[in-house]
Amino acid sequence: MKIRYFQDTDTLYIELCPVAVDETRDLDEDTLLDLDAAGRLCAVTIEHASDRITIPACSDGQIPG
Numbered sequence: 179m180k181i182r183y184f185q186d187t188d189t190l191y192i193e194l195c196p197v198a199v200d201e202t203r204d205l206d207e208d209t210l211l212d213l214d215a216a217g218r219l220c221a222v223t224i225e226h227a228s229d230r231i232t233i234p235a236c237s238d239g240q241i242p243g
Contacts, residue, residue: 183227190227195220 180193200215208230212221224230
């Protein structure tokens with residue numbers, strides 16, 4: 179799993195598995211779900227992330243638990 183926060187666009191991208199995205203669905207106005215060819219969730223994109231969730235400090239790709 180990879181979690182990336184893009185501060186310049188306030189976007190949080192959570193990659194659950196590194197596979198090719200076959201389809202992207204809108205969950206709501208600011209949340210996108212990426213699905214693989216079998217319909218399994220492989221990534222989530224959250225726009226306006228800082229308004230919607232608390233984003234912890236990251237170090238070396240790890241988020242403190």
